[in-house]
Amino acid sequence: MTQHNEQMHLGAVIMATGNHVGGWRHPHARADGGHDLAFFQHLARSAEQARFDLLFFADSVGIRERGGPQSLRRSHHIAQLEPLTLLSALAVGTERIGLVATASTTYNEPYHIARKFASLDHISQGRAGWNAVTSFTDSEAVNFNREKHLAHDLRYARAEEFIAVVKGLWDSWDDDAFVRDKAEGIYVDTERLHYLHHRGEHFSVRGPLNVERTPQGHPVLFQAGASEDGQRLAARTADVVFSAADTLEQAVAFRRGLQRQVAEQGRDPLRVKVMPGVFVIVGETEEAAWQRSRELDALVHEDIGMAQLNSMIGVDLSAYPLGGPLPTLAHTQGHQSRQRLLLEKARREGLSIRQLYQLVANAFGHKILIGAPEQIADGLQQWFEAGAADGFNIMAPFFPGAFDDFARLVVPILQGRGLFRREYQGKTLRDHLGLERVQSRYANT
Amino acid sequence: MTQHNEQMHLGAVIMATGNHVGGWRHPHARADGGHDLAFFQHLARSAEQARFDLLFFADSVGIRERGGPQSLRRSHHIAQLEPLTLLSALAVGTERIGLVATASTTYNEPYHIARKFASLDHISQGRAGWNAVTSFTDSEAVNFNREKHLAHDLRYARAEEFIAVVKGLWDSWDDDAFVRDKAEGIYVDTERLHYLHHRGEHFSVRGPLNVERTPQGHPVLFQAGASEDGQRLAARTADVVFSAADTLEQAVAFRRGLQRQVAEQGRDPLRVKVMPGVFVIVGETEEAAWQRSRELDALVHEDIGMAQLNSMIGVDLSAYPLGGPLPTLAHTQGHQSRQRLLLEKARREGLSIRQLYQLVANAFGHKILIGAPEQIADGLQQWFEAGAADGFNIMAPFFPGAFDDFARLVVPILQGRGLFRREYQGKTLRDHLGLERVQSRYANT
8 A cells, every 4th residue: 555644745726816815916927817728727737747636626606705896896716717617628738637626515416526526537537536515605505596505514414415425426337337348239237337226315316327437436535624514524535634724733633633533433544634725925035935925915905805804704894993803703604614713813813803814815714834945845844744734735826926936946845855756656646645546335245 | 790501510419439329339439438538539620620510419417228227238328428527628629619518407507507618618719509408317307306307398497497597697797897907906897797686486596607708608509309398498599409300391391490480589590500410321332331321220239229219209119019010109208309200200101110219229310311422412412402401410320430431521522512611710619600709688788
């Protein structure tokens, strides 16, 4: 079996034209990239040349609405190509890099999701990954016959059943079911076909899937939910967890806690990879990096900064003074775990509302690294060696410049220290992540 | 404006590894092509080199189940790559050919469909088409929380509302809405944003779509339903109708009838293109073509031949003698218009049950042309000049050989007669079809 934790894994988080709220305004940003295949092809090739494990596409099924027209018009996250459609196109012209798209369990049907990711796994020859999210905004709900998003616990109950159905559908056919015997006229051996016959609380799905079993057996399953429900679901089902942590201690505690839960579910903890998001601002020198950070801060208009913050914590803070501290807040139905991290950080560091919105504009609550290439590498190495992470989802503030800087300046240092691969060893995303191909549940029956 | 009807349009109908039920067994067929991107890339390039207007992918959201395991195991139409995922990949490496995928209005949500086809239209730079179908088999229903498929009239009511929502979402943003003013920090002009606020019988969708308005304005809308409900829907909404007709008279009557209905809806009849399916067996000589036809007939095992026929007409005929005539049959909820055509043909030509299943195995009720290249060209020219068609959806019995034969042998004759383009004149699928870019409903407000 592949050794775990010898080297770190790296994902490139791609969200419209940058992960920073004002990043699209930077002179080196392609502000119109979000609808341009050639732009994404450049990023994919850049990440593949740097030997990244994967591209990760965030998504929502509605515009990301935060605070009305005054902030909406300043947001480059409101529209971009749909990730699954885009990843199929990016599968052509790349050879090795993993392709991970977000899709909601609340606003989809499992048959479609099983089918599309199975197709992507065939098209990419084993490089597909699905980031299963439960969706948490009303601006998505209103596009799917609802007024409000579902309550947190109901979303997770549906998600768990959804994922079980998808995995079941992926095992519809044994690996050798399609015999295609021209002489006898037998295309498929129906003895190696398995109807799912699922009847549950939320779904009734007979199957089988009308796609052959895929190169990876199952496309890689990602999850990002860090609430208790989210962790429980991840412990039962995920291959990779895209986590959010601000301090080393938080990150170590999260990974250990998750591994404990994975073990309690009877799964091997080393088979679940924890990859925190890390927002990186790198410069040729430390001073250049901080200069870029100040430039980015200046690109965040107060309208959108406040709207993002309000959305993230689920409460309207516009009545409070920008220079003052956060008021005491109640829990909401929204993005619970991220909210908690932010509020803890604000209290711990005594941040003002303005400082907090600038922070959110950077990293949405993820770890931030700002510095010279060696310093960035040090930061990643420290977390990796302390057991805080199996790898990192790198969030560049804007594209393509800031991502290319990371690939050009930081990756060679990680490679030189033996912390990251110089060449791909395998072909599939599971190969890169040190995860074995998934055997069918019927394989030994 | 582009002149209509000067030249015919050609589509390549791609369904797993061939349109003929036994075609995959032919020595020149790639029986395992249905899950292989390289196989589809070959077909796409072959069709583009022949200057076809478009590739057309049929689809269903379940295995095509006809008559239990004995026939199921003989069917190569039970599994293949999901068309939308596949078409994005095919958009890369092709330059001009239109990319049309089938998606069901019964088992999807309009927001997803609007979004994915909008993305495909961006990715392909204006070559996307959506074939909207209502789905009519129980083997699809059982994958989507239902026991039975919806009744015919209910499916069409839902389809009409679904299409209205999709078209509305495609107009969410004016063409010039995304201003991306870095200096002012304005990404999008919200004055040029239109919320849909749709509240109907089947859907409640606020919008807007989170994808920019697309190169074609709206991806091209295809429909195939030829029932009264289907024609009414097409007359109101379609750009292209994929029709089925067996005789010239039927085809002329259908096209005239449809054009009349289009005019009654206040639309220009020349803006709706009628493209019947034509199943073609071409050989270097007439004798070679008939030889191939006999080879194909011999590849249809009785088990699957009967199962296909039973499925097509919605009645189990296995109790009747194969050599005898069809019994009198009642109407079913299934594929109504196709059923009527088949029964008419069987009566008219005095076909036995076996002859009818061999016919279905070829063309599923579509027009059949068998002969030397000149004869195929003659057949297409006759229909085209008689006003039976604006073009044809060419159904090759197997891939890639039989399709490549059509491209190599027949297309040059059509070009030589001035009936088909030698070079693409435009860039988008609408350009090829002589259809103008769709203006937003808000364009002159």
